[in-house]
Amino acid sequence: xxTVQDLGRFGYQQYGVPTSGxxxxxxxxIGNLLVGNEEGASSLExxxxxxxxxxxxxxxxxxxxxxxxxxxxxxxAPAWESLLIKSGDVLxxxxxxxxxxxxxxxxxxxxxxxxxxxxxxxxxxxxGGLSGRPLRQGDTLKAHESTASAAVTRLxxxxxxxxxxxxxxxxxxxxxxxxxxxxxxxxxxxxxxTVTTQADxxxxxxxGPRIExxxxxxxxxxxxxxxxxxVPGDGLPIILLADRQTTGGYTKIATVISIDxxxxxxxxxxxxxxxxxxxxxxxxxLLKKYExxxxxxxxxxxx
Amino acid sequence: xxxEEPRFLSGGDRAIFVEFGDSIDPDVNQRxxxxxxxxxxxxxxxxxxxxxxxxxxxxxxEPLQVSAPKLRETVFNLLxxxxxxxxxxxxxxxxxxxxxxxxxxxxxxxxxxxxxxAAEVVRIHSGTGYLIYMIGFMxxxxxxxxxxxxxxxxxxxxxxxxxxxxxxxxxxxxxxxxPAESPGGWQIIGRTPLELFHxxxxxxxxxxxxxxxxxxxxxPEEFTVIEEAVRNGTYRLNEESxx
Numbered sequence: 445x446x447t448v449q450d451l452g453r454f455g456y457q458q459y460g461v462p463t464s465g466x467x468x469x470x471x472x473x474i475g476n477l478l479v480g481n482e483e484g485a486s487s488l489e490x491x492x493x494x495x496x497x498x499x500x501x502x503x504x505x506x507x508x509x510x511x512x513x514x515x516x517x518x519x520x521a522p523a524w525e526s527l528l529i530k531s532g533d534v535l536x537x538x539x540x541x542x543x544x545x546x547x548x549x550x551x552x553x554x555x556x557x558x559x560x561x562x563x564x565x566x567x568x569x570x571x572g573g574l575s576g577r578p579l580r581q582g583d584t585l586k587a588h589e590s591t592a593s594a595a596v597t598r599l600x601x602x603x604x605x606x607x608x609x610x611x612x613x614x615x616x617x618x619x620x621x622x623x624x625x626x627x628x629x630x631x632x633x634x635x636x637x638t639v640t641t642q643a644d645x646x647x648x649x650x651x652g653p654r655i656e657x658x659x660x661x662x663x664x665x666x667x668x669x670x671x672x673x674x675v676p677g678d679g680l681p682i683i684l685l686a687d688r689q690t691t692g693g694y695t696k697i698a699t700v701i702s703i704d705x706x707x708x709x710x711x712x713x714x715x716x717x718x719x720x721x722x723x724x725x726x727x728x729x730l731l732k733k734y735e736x737x738x739x740x741x742x743x744x745x746x747x
Numbered sequence: 748x749x750x751e752e753p754r755f756l757s758g759g760d761r762a763i764f765v766e767f768g769d770s771i772d773p774d775v776n777q778r779x780x781x782x783x784x785x786x787x788x789x790x791x792x793x794x795x796x797x798x799x800x801x802x803x804x805x806x807x808x809e810p811l812q813v814s815a816p817k818l819r820e821t822v823f824n825l826l827x828x829x830x831x832x833x834x835x836x837x838x839x840x841x842x843x844x845x846x847x848x849x850x851x852x853x854x855x856x857x858x859x860x861x862x863x864x865a866a867e868v869v870r871i872h873s874g875t876g877y878l879i880y881m882i883g884f885m886x887x888x889x890x891x892x893x894x895x896x897x898x899x900x901x902x903x904x905x906x907x908x909x910x911x912x913x914x915x916x917x918x919x920x921x922x923x924x925x926p927a928e929s930p931g932g933w934q935i936i937g938r939t940p941l942e943l944f945h946x947x948x949x950x951x952x953x954x955x956x957x958x959x960x961x962x963x964x965x966x967p968e969e970f971t972v973i974e975e976a977v978r979n980g981t982y983r984l985n986e987e988s989x990x
Contacts, residue, residue, distance in 0.1 A: 667805025691883030699759030
């Protein structure tokens with residue numbers, strides 16, 4: 445499934461409109477930097493394989509995120525660097541080698557109308573992106589005018605992530621951690637969970653040891669932060685993502701920290717997840733380092 | 748129950764919950780609304796948006812612009828100084844609704860279930876104010892409070908595959924309106940021609956948490972006239988300030 449995304453739609457959750465936006469913040473922003481765009485320019489989020497595109501004019505693009513064995517006219521196309529492709533070239537993503545979602549950044553950014561101040565696609569309500577839906581065969585996309593140079597830029601290899609099949613997600617406990625027994629919290633923080641096939645932009649359902657509630661698994665519905673981990677009565681955790689409903693009535697045991705959301709974005713059915721508790725201070729310190737690294741990358745790529 | 752002091756709960760590294768109570772209660776909900784408005788009025792740098800729900804406000808923020816401890820302190824001080832009558836008044840919004848017939852295929856079922864006539868169900872459902880506790884589940888969908896238990900009816904055991912946009916229904920002791928076409932298990936007693944949600948309107952939703960609404964029965968002919976006016980953009984919402 446391929447959709448147009450930017451960094452998300454903010455300010456409208458109070459009206460029941462999820463933020464949507466690229467699931468992998470890291471790969472998305474770097475793709476844009478590689479082609480000389482602002483970090484938040486609209487790009488394509490390509491989930492798993494199958495997408496095939498033909499360019500109708502010479503353009504500069506970059507492929508980041510999952511390794512989908514991208515090819516240009518059948519020949520391997522390198523990722524994490526800018527590519528100059530010519531009118532008539534065919535870009536394919538035929539095979540999943542690692543990760544789950546790839547990003548195709550296009551110089552100038554994709555030209556679609558903004559809806560509620562964002563170009564992100566929210567499929568369930570048919571909002572944003574290209575007519576509010578995933579791309580279909582026959583669709584044509586336009587890019588804005590690009591002011592980028594023709595120079596090729598490449599992300600230094602030390603910044604290229606490796607997507608593992610077993611990941612650890614750092615979490616901050618709460619808001620309803622007090623609804624769980626000590627044993628329940630212990631189970632949550634010491635067990636391995638498997639991503640089920642019910643995993644999409646709304647959320648990832650996990651399978652594994654049941655997490656024990658004290659009593660209730662239901663709460664009076666409240667807000668759901670990005671990365672919140674709900675545990676309904678069946679004791680199985682669900683990680684909520686960009687297209688999640690804005691409110692919900694299941695207990696939330698913890699929230700994945702911001703910089704580990706891209707790890708979820710690149711996980712797929714069958715992958716293993718463990719959770720590790722961190723404090724709010726630790727999470728913010730990590731976020732600060734992440735943004736400093738992004739600033740460094742920006743200055744390298746735009747030098 | 749309203750807490751003596753609101754609880755600040757963790758929402759990860761870029762959101763905090765301010766929780767005012769543990770019950771569905773208009774007074775608790777009013778505090779949520781008041782804090783949301785006070786935060787917006789204060790224009791705190793680093794706050795991205797806040798989401799009001801039944802009994803808590805979820806405040807999203809940029810942690811590298813404002814720290815969580817600093818935000819909690821600022822919000823706490825706002826709570827102390829929030830003066831109710833400086834905030835915008837709440838609204839009572841009229842929702843024109845055609846009851847029964849093709850608009851409300853389950854009206855008879857609801858009537859029979861509660862040993863009432865269809866006319867009595869309509870009389871009980873309409874003309875009274877419902878508090879909008881929150882908007883969630885789907886864009887523009889209002890969670891309403893205050894429905895009379897006399898018309899409470901369980902959901903359908905088999906949901907319908909397609910309910911028209913504007914469907915007004917009952918599920919258990921709750922009433923609500925579907926802003927968009929959707930599958931659903933609610934008992935549908937009527938329909939409103941209003942567009943509760945439109946992505947290009949600003950704001951995109953007619954309804955807001957903390958306001959009130961009331962259903963006003965209209966005839967099928969009036970429904971068509973209003974529907975046309977809504978389509979042309981000439982319909983004026985009937986709303987009044989309360990408080």
